[in-house]
Structure formats: C-alpha cells, structure tokens
Amino acid sequence: MTTTNAFIPTSAYTHNIEKGIFQWSAPSNIALVKYWGKRDDLGHQIPANPSISFTLNNCKTITSVAFEKKDLSTSINETNPIDYSFDLLFEGQPKEEFKPKIQKFLERIAPFMPFLKDYHFTINTQNTFPHSSGIASSASGMAALAMNFMSIEKALNPEMTEDYFYQKASFLARLGSGSACRSVKGNLVVWGNQANIEGSSNLFGVPFSGKVHSVFENYQDTILLVDKGEKQVSSTVGHDLMHNHPFAARRFEQAHENIDQLIPIFENGDLEAFIKIVESEALTLHAMMMTSMPYFILMKPNTLQIINAIWKFRAATKIPVCFTLDAGANVHVLYPENVKESVLQFIQSELVGYCQNGQYLCDQIGFGAATL
Numbered sequence: 001m002t003t004t005n006a007f008i009p010t011s012a013y014t015h016n017i018e019k020g021i022f023q024w025s026a027p028s029n030i031a032l033v034k035y036w037g038k039r040d041d042l043g044h045q046i047p048a049n050p051s052i053s054f055t056l057n058n059c060k061t062i063t064s065v066a067f068e069k070k071d072l073s074t075s076i077n078e079t080n081p082i083d084y085s086f087d088l089l090f091e092g093q094p095k096e097e098f099k100p101k102i103q104k105f106l107e108r109i110a111p112f113m114p115f116l117k118d119y120h121f122t123i124n125t126q127n128t129f130p131h132s133s134g135i136a137s138s139a140s141g142m143a144a145l146a147m148n149f150m151s152i153e154k155a156l157n158p159e160m161t162e163d164y165f166y167q168k169a170s171f172l173a174r175l176g177s178g179s180a181c182r183s184v185k186g187n188l189v190v191w192g193n194q195a196n197i198e199g200s201s202n203l204f205g206v207p208f209s210g211k212v213h214s215v216f217e218n219y220q221d222t223i224l225l226v227d228k229g230e231k232q233v234s235s236t237v238g239h240d241l242m243h244n245h246p247f248a249a250r251r252f253e254q255a256h257e258n259i260d261q262l263i264p265i266f267e268n269g270d271l272e273a274f275i276k277i278v279e280s281e282a283l284t285l286h287a288m289m290m291t292s293m294p295y296f297i298l299m300k301p302n303t304l305q306i307i308n309a310i311w312k313f314r315a316a317t318k319i320p321v322c323f324t325l326d327a328g329a330n331v332h333v334l335y336p337e338n339v340k341e342s343v344l345q346f347i348q349s350e351l352v353g354y355c356q357n358g359q360y361l362c363d364q365i366g367f368g369a370a371t372l
C-alpha cells in the first residue's frame with residue numbers, strides 16, 4: 001500500500017532550475033457517492049468514507065505558476081525559517097483574501113516538496129465559470145495548483161514516472177481540499193479505501209478501473225444556479241459536524257454499500273438503479289446536515305421545486321434524468337447524452353424559472369487536468 005512517506009523525496013533534486021512557468025487547467029467534479037466527514041485521527045484530510053465522482057469538463061480553473069529562485073541568504077532567517085513567498089493574482093488582479101488558503105496549502109504540502117522554500121511563486125488563476133455562481137472552486141482550484149507544483153518537481157526530477165506524477169498531484173490536491181483529489185485524472189474517480197476497488201486509497205483519488213457502459217459516455221450535467229450567494233455553513237465546518245453525529249457510523253457504511261452497488265451498474269448501464277443511488281446520496285448528504293448539531297439547511301425552496309419537477313417529468317416521460325446536490329442549493333441535473341435535447345427543452349421550459357436570474361451551466365463528463 002502507498003504510504004504518505006512514498007511522496008517524500010528521499011534524495012536531492014537532480015536538476016537545478018533558476019526559473020520557469022507552468023500552466024494547468026483542472027476541472028470541478030460532482031460526487032455520485034458523497035464525501036462527508038473526515039477521519040481527523042489519521043492525519044490531514046482523510047475521508048471517513050469512500051466517494052466516487054464524475055469529472056466535469058467545462059467548469060474549470062486555469063492556473064499558472066511562475067517560479068524563480070530566491071536569494072536564500074536574505075529571505076530565510078531565524079525568525080522566519082520558512083518563508084513561502086508568493087504573489088496571488090485572480091483574473092490578473094492581486095487577490096489578498098485568497099492568500100491564507102494558499103499559504104495553508106503550501107504549509108501542508110511543504111513536507112513533500114522541499115523545493116518550495118527555495119523559490120518565489122507568482123500564481124495567476126481564473127475560473128471558466130462565473131465567480132459568484134455558488135459553484136465551489138476549491139476542487140478545481142486546488143487540483144490546478146497541485147498540478148503546477150508537480151510540474152515544477154518533475155522539472156527538478158525528470159525521471160519521475162507518470163503514475164507517480166498523477167498520484168502525488170492528487171495526494172497534494174487532497175491536502176488543499178479533499179474533493180480536489182478527484183479532479184486530477186480520469187472521468188470517474190474513486191477516493192477512499194474500498195475493499196473491492198483495487199488501488200483505492202484514502203490518500204489520493206484513482207480513476208475507476210472497472211467496466212463502464214457506453215450510456216455513461218458524455219454523460220451530461222446541467223447545473224441549475226439556484227442560489228449564487230455565499231453558503232452559511234462551509235463544507236469544512238459541515239464535515240466537522242459528522243464527529244459525534246448520531247447517524248454517522250451508519251452513513252459511512254452506506255457509502256461503502258452504495259459504491260459496491262454502483263460497480264455492476266456502471267458495467268450494465270442500469271440507469272434506474274443508478275438514479276436511485278445518486279438521488280439517495282444527494283438527499284442523505286443534506287439529511288446529515290439537517291440532523292447534525294448545530295443543524296443547518298443549505299437547500300432553498302427552489303431546490304425542492306426543481307427536485308419535484310424532475311420527479312414528475314421522469315415519471316411522465318420515462319426519460320432517465322436525475323438530480324444530485326453538492327453542499328449548496330444548486331441542482332446538478334444528470335442525464336445520458338441521447339436524451340439531451342428533450343432534457344434541455346424541459347429545463348428551459350420548466351426549471352429555468354427556479355434559477356437565480358435564469359442561470360444554468362451546461363457541462364458533461366470530462367477527463368481531468370490538462371497542461372496548457
């Protein structure tokens with residue numbers, strides 16, 4: 001089994017590089033079986049249960065990292081032994097309020113990337129989706145950043161294997177935001193130990209290696225923007241409330257069971273069974289929020305209106321369209337490509353009215369991070 005130590009470089013870097021720049025895009029992802037709860041006893045960002053997600057294609061973060069050797073004699077001293085110096089630009093403009101998150105990320109990945117202290121970084125990042133759309137950019141953002149830092153490490157150590165590169169990138173992304181580890185590689189990604197998924201790990205996401213039916217090819221995700229405001233409760237706080245949650249133990253078992261059930265469903269393309277699991281997962285996630293202490297509700301009245309309309313439409317037309325939810329009020333409408341036209345018509349005629357300013361985003365399953 002891969003341990004954390006496997007990602008700590010054991011020898012000096014073989015190449016000496018003064019400066020350079022890399023650029024990567026990384027997509028968002030939507031969990032089918034949700035990660036909700038962390039095992040804080042096992043280290044940073046270890047999930048309490050395994051999760052599996054579709055990688056998205058259009059909702060992405062694009063990040064470049066320019067790096068330049070620092071004058072170590074002046075920038076590191078006894079009072080400031082490790083100075084991760086970086087500038088952060090969001091859409092080309094300095095963005096001070098994002099810096100603490102990046103600083104924390106650098107501190108967490110530093111034990112695995114000794115070169116960090118030697119360079120000054122200029123990070124320039126932007127999203128392809130609207131900034132205040134209520135779509136979390138932490139998964140795509142942390143994954144894009146992790147890819148760039150891995151490219152720097154690879155430049156210093158060119159003999160690194162591709163497997164190591166992607167596995168470590170996912171491992172680093174996880175330290176920034178748990179779900180980010182599922183945004184690195186593959187269209188269907190598993191994160192967390194799951195007995196019958198070979199290679200699955202709590203430390204990084206792995207592309208699902210089982211058979212997948214063609215009905216899942218180009219699977220569609222239309223994201224209905226119900227509420228674009230800031231969430232009242234962050235995911236990180238929500239995860240924390242799973243400690244001492246009255247239903248936590250059963251929920252964590254259920255996630256394992258649901259992944260087990262999805263394995264044959266991916267192979268045989270049974271969309272009725274797929275929909276049952278995916279919608280139940282979404283509602284269970286929100287049920288966990290409603291039954292934690294303190295309790296909270298992230299759905300809005302329009303979230304429920306949309307869910308009811310989807311159920312009604314599905315019952316009337318037999319079109320296999322379903323919903324899932326993230327930690328927020330927006331609704332992800334999932335459906336196979338061959339019913340795209342009818343579902344988009346349904347969305348435009350019946351669901352758009354429930355979206356803030358009538359806004360929705362069309363996305364579909366994608367393949368992970370890409371270098372630009």
Ligand code: DP6
Binds near residue numbers: 034
């Ligand atoms: C509901 O990955 O955002 O989207 O690890 O604290 O950064 P942190 O949390 P985050 O949690 C995502 C939770 C979720 C479900 C999922 O994506 O699996």
